[in-house]
Amino acid sequence: MSDCPHTDDVLATFLDGAAGGDDPALAAHRDACAICRRALDRTRALDALLAAQTRTDADDALADRVLAFDAAVPTGRGRRVTIALAAGAAAVLAVAVWPSRTPPPTELAAPDAVAAVTEPPREPESYRAPRAIPSPSSLQLVADAWRPAASRAVPSAEVWITGAAGGPADADAYRDVARRAERLVGPAGDREPSALRVAAARWLAAEADGGRLASRRLWGVGELLVRSDGRLRASLVRAFREERSLQRLLDRRLPGRHGEWGARDRMVAAAIGATGARARLDRVRSAPVDVVASVIASARATGDRVASDFAVALACDLFQRGAVARETVVEWLACAAPDGAWLTRALTDRVHTDRREPTRDLCRAVLTLRQSTRPGVL
Amino acid sequence: MREEALDIGEPDTARRIRSPELRRAAGGDRDAFDRLVRPHLGNLMALARRLTTGEHLAEELLQTTLIRAYAGLRHFRGDAPLRVWISSILYRLATEPHRLAGPGAPPAGRTTALPDDVPDALGVDPSVRVSARDMLARVEAAMERLPVRLRTALHLRTVEGWGYDGIARVLETSVSAARNAVMDARRRLRERIGDVLEP
Numbered sequence: 343m344s345d346c347p348h349t350d351d352v353l354a355t356f357l358d359g360a361a362g363g364d365d366p367a368l369a370a371h372r373d374a375c376a377i378c379r380r381a382l383d384r385t386r387a388l389d390a391l392l393a394a395q396t397r398t399d400a401d402d403a404l405a406d407r408v409l410a411f412d413a414a415v416p417t418g419r420g421r422r423v424t425i426a427l428a429a430g431a432a433a434v435l436a437v438a439v440w441p442s443r444t445p446p447p448t449e450l451a452a453p454d455a456v457a458a459v460t461e462p463p464r465e466p467e468s469y470r471a472p473r474a475i476p477s478p479s480s481l482q483l484v485a486d487a488w489r490p491a492a493s494r495a496v497p498s499a500e501v502w503i504t505g506a507a508g509g510p511a512d513a514d515a516y517r518d519v520a521r522r523a524e525r526l527v528g529p530a531g532d533r534e535p536s537a538l539r540v541a542a543a544r545w546l547a548a549e550a551d552g553g554r555l556a557s558r559r560l561w562g563v564g565e566l567l568v569r570s571d572g573r574l575r576a577s578l579v580r581a582f583r584e585e586r587s588l589q590r591l592l593d594r595r596l597p598g599r600h601g602e603w604g605a606r607d608r609m610v611a612a613a614i615g616a617t618g619a620r621a622r623l624d625r626v627r628s629a630p631v632d633v634v635a636s637v638i639a640s641a642r643a644t645g646d647r648v649a650s651d652f653a654v655a656l657a658c659d660l661f662q663r664g665a666v667a668r669e670t671v672v673e674w675l676a677c678a679a680p681d682g683a684w685l686t687r688a689l690t691d692r693v694h695t696d697r698r699e700p701t702r703d704l705c706r707a708v709l710t711l712r713q714s715t716r717p718g719v720l
Numbered sequence: 721m722r723e724e725a726l727d728i729g730e731p732d733t734a735r736r737i738r739s740p741e742l743r744r745a746a747g748g749d750r751d752a753f754d755r756l757v758r759p760h761l762g763n764l765m766a767l768a769r770r771l772t773t774g775e776h777l778a779e780e781l782l783q784t785t786l787i788r789a790y791a792g793l794r795h796f797r798g799d800a801p802l803r804v805w806i807s808s809i810l811y812r813l814a815t816e817p818h819r820l821a822g823p824g825a826p827p828a829g830r831t832t833a834l835p836d837d838v839p840d841a842l843g844v845d846p847s848v849r850v851s852a853r854d855m856l857a858r859v860e861a862a863m864e865r866l867p868v869r870l871r872t873a874l875h876l877r878t879v880e881g882w883g884y885d886g887i888a889r890v891l892e893t894s895v896s897a898a899r900n901a902v903m904d905a906r907r908r909l910r911e912r913i914g915d916v917l918e919p
Contacts, residue, residue, distance in 0.1 A: 350903060358884075358899070384910050388859070389878040395856045396879045397769070400762035408761065408783040409754050647780045687776040 346377040353378075357385055564591045568612040568640060575616070579644050582617045592619055599628045608633055615640035615656075618649030627659055631666055638674050642685060650684035654692055658701050668704060676711040686712060742802075746793045753790050760803045763880055767807060770875045771814040771868060785810040800889050807876070808890045815868055862912045866905055873901035874909075 352372050355365070372378050567578045582588045594610050597603050603611075611629060614622045615637035626637050634656065641653035657674050660666045675685065689712075692705045744752035757764075764785070768778035789806045796805055863871055869891060876882040876890060888898040 353903065353906070354899070358902075381910060384914050385906050388906065388909055388913075391856065391859050392863075392874070392878045393881075395859070396766050396875070398762045398766045398879065400765050404765065404779070405758055405761050408765075408779055408786060409758070410783075647776060684776060 346375050346381075348375065349378050349381045352382060353385055356382060357389075564609055564613045567616055568609055575644060576646065579617050579646070579649070582613065583619075583648075589619075592617065592622055596625055596629070599630060603630060603633055608636060611637050612640040615652065616644045616649065618644065618646070618652035620648070620652055620655065623652065623656055623659070627656060627663075631670070634660060634666075635674060642682070645682065645684055647684050647688070650682075650688040651691075653685065654688040654705070658692060658696070658704065661704055662698065662701060668707075671704060672708050672711060675708045682712070742793075742796075742798075745790075746796065750790075753793065756802060757786060757789070757806065760806065763803065764806060764810060766879060767810060767872070767875060768814070770863070770871060770879075771811070781810065781814055785813055788813070801886070804882075804886045804889050807886075808892070811872055811890050858913050859909070862909050865912070866908060870901050870905035870908070873898055874905035877902045 348368070348371055351368060352375075355368055356372060372382065567575070567582060582592070591610060592614050594606075596607050596610060611626050611633050614626055618641055626634065629637070638653045638657055641649040641656070654675065657666075657671045661668060661671045675689065686709065689705045689709050693702050693709070696702050696705070741752050741756055745756050761782070765778060765782055768782045768785070769775070772778045772781055785806060788809050792809075796802070800808075863874075866874070873887050873891060876887045877884075884895045884898045884902070887902070888895045891898055891901065893901075
């Protein structure tokens, strides 16, 4: 094709307007050289094709979708205020979990003073485990598995404190702190995503990373993640994906297929699903089927692109290995979800990209079922 | 001469820096930010589509880009048009998946070229007369085989009509390297699908 040594010069000059356009010698060469002429014609045709076929429009719906992100992204002074408030919130939370043998402080401690407190990690006596997930035997079961109940949809200030502490808190003992925390993180039942809650969770996790905070508080943040929903969940998921300290929770050792899966193990698995941590898929793929069901349900509860891809990848992996029946996978993925657009798209992608026909067929079946149960989902 | 005609043609830097709209957006005014970026969404989405495998991934990539742009707008120095600056964020996010979804995340999409042994959707038999629709599919398939850097450069040049200085900013390279990237991309495409490009 490019056998002529002048082709690049011709293209650069007559296509891109490089210097030399008025060079009569080059123009004469272009007219005389069939190779250069053909390259020029083909490249012009290529450019025209690319320009013509590429959509560069954005309708209002698309614009609204991509611009529909949390307006509370910190910038400039607002960020400093947020950080300061977050530190205050964290201080409130840290005070809330002050050891019981320590007299309750009359004033809120400054973050640095709180951070200096070192307490050996103590396992909570009664960890409030997420609701256990029985074996998936029906669509309804999976659909409801991790759908937050009204009572735990959004943690109230007291629940938040409890979660951050990693164990049950005595609400009476911390009533004053709870009131202050409520002023900071929003009233109980407030469904708005509280940036402060997330910032406080990050702060707590960062402290945990430095070893100054009992690791049990990290469990609390994880619990908050798998119990939350809506935009709060989305914010927490983002925090877990970005914060190395929070990812420590996802890297906790998990039992194998025949091991004893405790409440905490299940919570960690659900947190892996909630974040859609593809790199950690191997850690849950060998879990018992009921745990995998909860992981997939948790990923679906997050429902964004990454988590949906994770749910489909995990389900297809189990199906390919023969670990679960086709009907079970269909049940896991087909049942109606409040916002399953990303799941539908993940399934569609799998239909187009997976090289194994049984898996493609499975995904087609799920899509068909989803379409039949939720008209217009495709 | 042609170079200038193809350039992005945005207001000069000083005017942009003084733009009250930009100052408001940098100060955290979401409405101002939306008004600033909305005219560019179509072109940004086109680039996102070019770098990902599906519409939803493109949307995800674009939204993440906008979030980063909004959060970092106060660092925007104004030495490049806003669209170039946002495009460079988008390119970095697409080529460095861990920035998009955290460590260990799968690639966002077509950030690596397809191997050559994967057959084109329509085969490469030049004796087959292809329809216009098939031709587009051939071009698209050939684009997928380009390394992401070349693909981005060619897209910005041919679709967006950018000058090489803007492309160089997005690719974080020199103007001459950007020019070479476009030339290289064109050469590869000609070699692969030249038979369908005869006018």
